[in-house]
Amino acid sequence: MKNRYAAVRNWLLAGITLISGMAAAAAFGPVVVPRPMDELVPQMVLHLGKTADWVTLTADAVWVGSTGPFAVHRIDPVRNALVATVKLPGEPCAGITSGFGSLWIPLCGKVTALARVSLESNTLTAVFKVGPAGPEGGVTAGADRVWLVLDRKGTLAGINPVTGRVQTRIHVPRGSYNPFYRDGLLWVTRAEGAEVTAVDPATGRVVSSTHTGPKPRFLTAGDGQVWSLNQGDGSLTQIDAGSGSTIRHVMLGTPGSGGDISLGGGMVWTTMPKVPLTAVDRSTGVVRCQWTGAGGDSLAIGHDAIWLTDYSGGTISRLDLGDALHRCVQAPG
Secondary structure, eight states, rough: OHHHHHHHHHHHHHHHHHHHHHHHHHHHOOOOOOOOOGGGSSSEEEEOEEEEEEEEEEETTTEEEEEEEEEEEEEEOOOOOOOEEOOSSSSOOOOOEEETHHHHHEEESSSSSEEEEETOOOOEEEEOOOOSSTTOEEEEEEEEEEEEEOOOOOEEEEEOTTTTTTEEEEEOOTTTTEEEETTEEEEEETTTTTTEEEETTTOOEEEEHHHHHHSSEEEETTTTTEEEETTTTTEEEETTTTTTTTTEEEEEEEOOOOOOOOOOTTEEEEETTTEEEEEEEETTOOEEEESSSSSSSOEEEEEEEEEEEEETTTTTEEEEEEHHHHHHHHHHO
16 A cells, blocks of 8 residues: 555656646746857957947947947948047946937946937037936937936936936836837836836826846837846846737846847847857747857847947957858757
8 A cells, every 4th residue: 555655646746747847848948059159250340448338229330338448439330340439437337329319328437427429420519417326227218308217216317318407207116227218118127126117208107017037127129029138037028018918938047247138130139248149039939049158248239230249358249140040040949
């Protein structure tokens, strides 16, 4: 009788183990074999400073921030050439964005500030006395304002792009730092929690609040979807922009500080230090490719390329987008 009970117990345990494994596979997706980063041969590498961080694209340029020197650098994507370096009075520490004919750069230091650089003349045109809540925050432009979170309390400021004055204050959840404007809404990640808040910039009304993985930080959006990169567990959260509902969570296995996210070629692309590039199918949420090795930390997709920084190396590389996509299609599994 004792042996019979033991057999039943073992059978039940085996069943539980099988079900748990299936659930884990469903949550985490198929296992992707990491690929060496050096299989992606750069079309161009530019050394910009002691560190290189924060990338944004305009119609005719790629802009990158650096320390040593504190500056932003303009790259011509047609000639693959550095065409301008604009010195800054502080460290570019919380993203960069373009809008209203200018580049906008939050600065950290003893006194925080917001720098404005002309996209036409490549010159520093103003430094406003309003700054980010801290490093790894974000800045975005839209609805006639430049938007920046000013403090840990969650004060989201709408800044007049001409005068630099704060004209709108919206309160989002405490510990929210990174705003992203798309299609009439401001999406703000709460890095000290696990949610993304959608706000109507015209009224300040909270439209939706969506649960994410822990410590969501960087955002991207397109085709009616919003994606957050969650630093706490190294995951992505895909959100339906219309309803604010969660579509899926995708595990990348890349937790930690830093990182970035962008869209291109039907993929969601992320970067983290030592895992410079991960590609996720936007339609299915399947991780298609992951490259490991030196480099990584910020990126942008455009001009038929992946623009990827090596933060500690102080460089930005241009990778052929088509080549990376082809390798993902050819990847086993």
